[in-house]
Amino acid sequence: MIQPTLLNRTLIRFNLIEKVRAWRVGIPIMLFMGLPCYMMLISVIDSTEPEAAAKNVWNIFNNASIYFLLAYLFISDGLLTGRPTGEPETLNLLFTRPITRTCYVLSKFFCGFVGSTTVLSISVALTFGVATALGIVENPIDSPFILSIIFNCLSFSAFYVFLHSMPSLLGLVSYLFFSGCQTVGEIMSIGYSSSAPTFFKYVKDAILFFNYWFGDVFPSCVDFSLIASSYYACTELIVVYLSNLSLFLFLAILSLSIREFSYGSD
Amino acid sequence: MSIITVDNLSKHFRRAKIKAVQDVSFCVETGEIFGLIGPNGAGKTTIMACLLALIKPSSGQIKIDGKSPYDFDVKPLIGFLPERPCYNRWMNIHQFLTYHHMLAGMPAKDREKDIKEALEAVELEVDPKKRRVKELSRGMLQRVGLAQAIIGKPKIVFLDEPTSGMDPLGFIMIRKMLLRFKEQGTTAIVNSHHLLEVEKVCDRIAFIRGGKIEHLGSMDSFALQGQDVSLSWLPLASKNSDEIDVLLGELALKHDCKIIESTQESAKVSSPDKEHLAQFIQELIANNLMVYEAKSERRELVDLFLNKGENQ
Numbered sequence: 360m361i362q363p364t365l366l367n368r369t370l371i372r373f374n375l376i377e378k379v380r381a382w383r384v385g386i387p388i389m390l391f392m393g394l395p396c397y398m399m400l401i402s403v404i405d406s407t408e409p410e411a412a413a414k415n416v417w418n419i420f421n422n423a424s425i426y427f428l429l430a431y432l433f434i435s436d437g438l439l440t441g442r443p444t445g446e447p448e449t450l451n452l453l454f455t456r457p458i459t460r461t462c463y464v465l466s467k468f469f470c471g472f473v474g475s476t477t478v479l480s481i482s483v484a485l486t487f488g489v490a491t492a493l494g495i496v497e498n499p500i501d502s503p504f505i506l507s508i509i510f511n512c513l514s515f516s517a518f519y520v521f522l523h524s525m526p527s528l529l530g531l532v533s534y535l536f537f538s539g540c541q542t543v544g545e546i547m548s549i550g551y552s553s554s555a556p557t558f559f560k561y562v563k564d565a566i567l568f569f570n571y572w573f574g575d576v577f578p579s580c581v582d583f584s585l586i587a588s589s590y591y592a593c594t595e596l597i598v599v600y601l602s603n604l605s606l607f608l609f610l611a612i613l614s615l616s617i618r619e620f621s622y623g624s625d
Numbered sequence: 626m627s628i629i630t631v632d633n634l635s636k637h638f639r640r641a642k643i644k645a646v647q648d649v650s651f652c653v654e655t656g657e658i659f660g661l662i663g664p665n666g667a668g669k670t671t672i673m674a675c676l677l678a679l680i681k682p683s684s685g686q687i688k689i690d691g692k693s694p695y696d697f698d699v700k701p702l703i704g705f706l707p708e709r710p711c712y713n714r715w716m717n718i719h720q721f722l723t724y725h726h727m728l729a730g731m732p733a734k735d736r737e738k739d740i741k742e743a744l745e746a747v748e749l750e751v752d753p754k755k756r757r758v759k760e761l762s763r764g765m766l767q768r769v770g771l772a773q774a775i776i777g778k779p780k781i782v783f784l785d786e787p788t789s790g791m792d793p794l795g796f797i798m799i800r801k802m803l804l805r806f807k808e809q810g811t812t813a814i815v816n817s818h819h820l821l822e823v824e825k826v827c828d829r830i831a832f833i834r835g836g837k838i839e840h841l842g843s844m845d846s847f848a849l850q851g852q853d854v855s856l857s858w859l860p861l862a863s864k865n866s867d868e869i870d871v872l873l874g875e876l877a878l879k880h881d882c883k884i885i886e887s888t889q890e891s892a893k894v895s896s897p898d899k900e901h902l903a904q905f906i907q908e909l910i911a912n913n914l915m916v917y918e919a920k921s922e923r924r925e926l927v928d929l930f931l932n933k934g935e936n937q
Contacts, residue, residue: 361730363697369727377720439715440759448711452773455677455783456728457700620679621671 361457367466370458374433374470383438391429391478395419396485403493413495420483420508421580426475426515433474434467434519447527451620460615464520468608471516479508503583514578514600517607524611526618537577540569575599576606627652628781628812629676634685636671636836645671647836648685656810658803660823663833669816670708672833673785676814677705689781701730704779708786708816710766714759718744718751718769721758722776729777743772746805748798763790771802781812788819800826854902856909857891857918864913865889872912880905 378384399416406412419425437443454460483500490498522530543566581600629652636646646668653659661669674680676687678694689699713721722740731739744753747768761769767790774782787799796819803826806813817823823830824844832840861869866889873892877884880901885893896902909916 360698361701367728369724372727373716373720373724377716381715383715436713436715446711446713448709449713451679451711452705452707453728454679455700455703455705456725456777457697457730458728459697619674619681621674 363457363459364462365465366469367458367462370463370466371470374467375474378433378436378439379474381439384432387428387432387438388478391425392482392485395482396489399486399489400493403490403495409493409495410497413490413493413497414499416486416490417499420479420504421582423511423515423578423580425479426511426578426580427519429475429478429512430471430516430519434471434516434523450615454620461612464524464608464611464615467523468516468520468611471519472512475512475516476509479512483508499584501584506583507581510581510583510600511578514581514604517604517611518578521607521611521614524614526614537573540573541575541577541579543570576603578603626655628655628690629653629814630686630688631672631676632686634672634675634687635683636668636675636680637683645836646675646682649833649836649838650685651831651838651841653812653814654828655812656807657828658807658813658815658826660827660830661814661816661833662818662823662830665818667833668836669833670785671836673783673814673816677703677783701777702780703783704729704774704777704781705783706767706770706774706785706787708789710763710770712758712766712770712773715757717755717757718749718753718761721769722753722772725773726776729779731777739776739778740772743776746775746802747772748794764792764795767791767795768798771799775802779811781814782806783814783816785816786818787815788817853885853893853895853921854906855891855893855918855920856906856916858909859915859917860890861914869914872909872914876905876908876912880908 379388395416398419399413402412402416403409432438436446436449440446453463487498487500522534524530525533581596631652632650634646634649635644637644649668649672651659661672663669671680675682676689676694678699687694689696690702692699713724716724719740722743723736726736726739727733740753749765749768749772751765758766758769767787771784771787774784788796791799803813803815815823815827827844829841829843831838864872869889870887873884873887876882877894881897882901882905883895885895887893894902894905896905906916906919
């Protein structure tokens with residue numbers, strides 16, 4: 360008798376191994392692995408200040424879009440199928456199999472996390488190797504640096520699983536809304552002026568309102584090297600981080616649980 | 626013993642304001658081939674989706690092997706062929722069947738044997754490791770879908786339009802597969818528009834229209850819902866063809882029969898049951914029409930399907 364589990368080994372195998380064998384996913388992953396060390400190579404060789412150039416290259420690992428794209432590669436089938444949202448209709452058939460919706464969400468989250476952490480670990484190792492070979496003495500690889508990568512992989516995987524579990528249009532709207540709350544809100548908060556024309560003032564107020572309440576929902580990169588010095592900021596960030604992580608996973612499970620999969624044309 | 630029981634199942638789509646299924650009740654016996662037939666929009670697919678726990682019923686109760694369809698223990702019992710081939714297109718056939726074999730919780734040591742058997746059962750003669758799902762034709766996709774449905778050796782198979790996109794050889798293969806299910810004691814629920822295949826293989830059928838079951842029973846009971854008879858009589862000098870037409874019309878009206886076609890010496894009559902037909906023939910004879918032949922014609926399911934549609 361099959362027992363319900365939290366992680367499904369079939370989903371893990373197909374998302375972490377079988378999918379990567381396909382060139383459409385395999386090549387981008389190779390690029391993610393190799394690009395930072397290639398950049399290290401050309402930046403250092405071409406620069407008059409190699410240490411500063413190397414530092415800039417290491418900043419790549421603090422870029423939110425890298426984490427988001429890696430989570431997308433391991434969680435969604437979009438790149439393989441040529442459809443941006445993957446193949447949500449395959450869920451109809453999947454959920455007639457002995458797999459719970461919680462297990463589906465957690466397995467996808469696990470694949471996103473393990474896949475992106477592995478790719479970035481290899482990338483960091485390769486970049487470190489190239490930097491050392493080029494005589495760069497300073498490197499940022501320490502516990503906060505590694506913790507930052509792990510935490511970022513976790514948060515972006517959770518966020519992408521949340522988007523992936525929503526119906527396609529709602530997922531896109533959620534992405535635009537949360538990213539808008541964060542980025543537009545931050546832009547608006549700069550140069551806020553009370554003498555602005557009334558209409559624009561209201562628009563600004565509305566955007567700032569959403570930024571205040573939802574601006575932290577869209578994951579941003581956590582940098583432990585920066586926050587380690589401040590206890591208060593660290594505590595606040597970790598609370599926000601953990602609440603967002605659990606919220607995304609909870610919403611993903613909830614969304615799949617209440618969704619109906621009407622597959623027919625009748 | 627019933628393996629599936631459905632009691633007063635209703636499903637309303639509130640947003641679309643559609644009552645897709647209304648108070649539907651039926652049961653399916655173990656090892657039975659049960660057909661769900663009806664015109665487009667009748668609610669067949671909605672019933673199947675409720676049985677598969679893909680959509681939640683608005684009211685009513687479903688039991689599969691004594692448990693709710695949402696119960697985890699029910700899932701390993703079922704195999705499902707969807708109407709639309711919503712498969713993982715990027716996988717090759719072997720990967721796709723491996724994926725579903727693993728999902729069904731089948732032992733890894735039997736995997737290659739089970740995949741081979743499933744492909745043989747659906748008569749798919751391609752290299753499963755070289756052909757991707759997205760490269761397959763509609764008929765081949767349907768065969769892969771069928772292989773997927775049986776790969777977990779299910780006790781209950783749900784087949785939604787199994788012959789969709791199939792060639793005549795595919796029809797024969799499906800029929801053979803359904804007969805094999807009967808031999809093995811596997812229960813099958815077949816949702817189909819291809820009535821001929823339903824008629825030949827199903828033990829019982831439910832005719833659904835407007836979200837309600839209009840008829841439920843064996844194929845024979847379904848056929849007895851109506852009776853078609855070809856009548857022939859000796860030529861009459863005393864009555865011309867117009868008079869015969871008038872007579873046939875009057876008697877048909879009197880006995881709830883319908884004249885499908887008529888000539889001066891014969892007529893094809895449809896009656897609601899045997900009693901009405903017997904009275905109709907008796908009165909024809911009483912009116913000096915010397916009936917010498919009455920050939921009963923078993924109604925094809927397709928005729929009943931159309932008639933039920935027309936009568937609504």
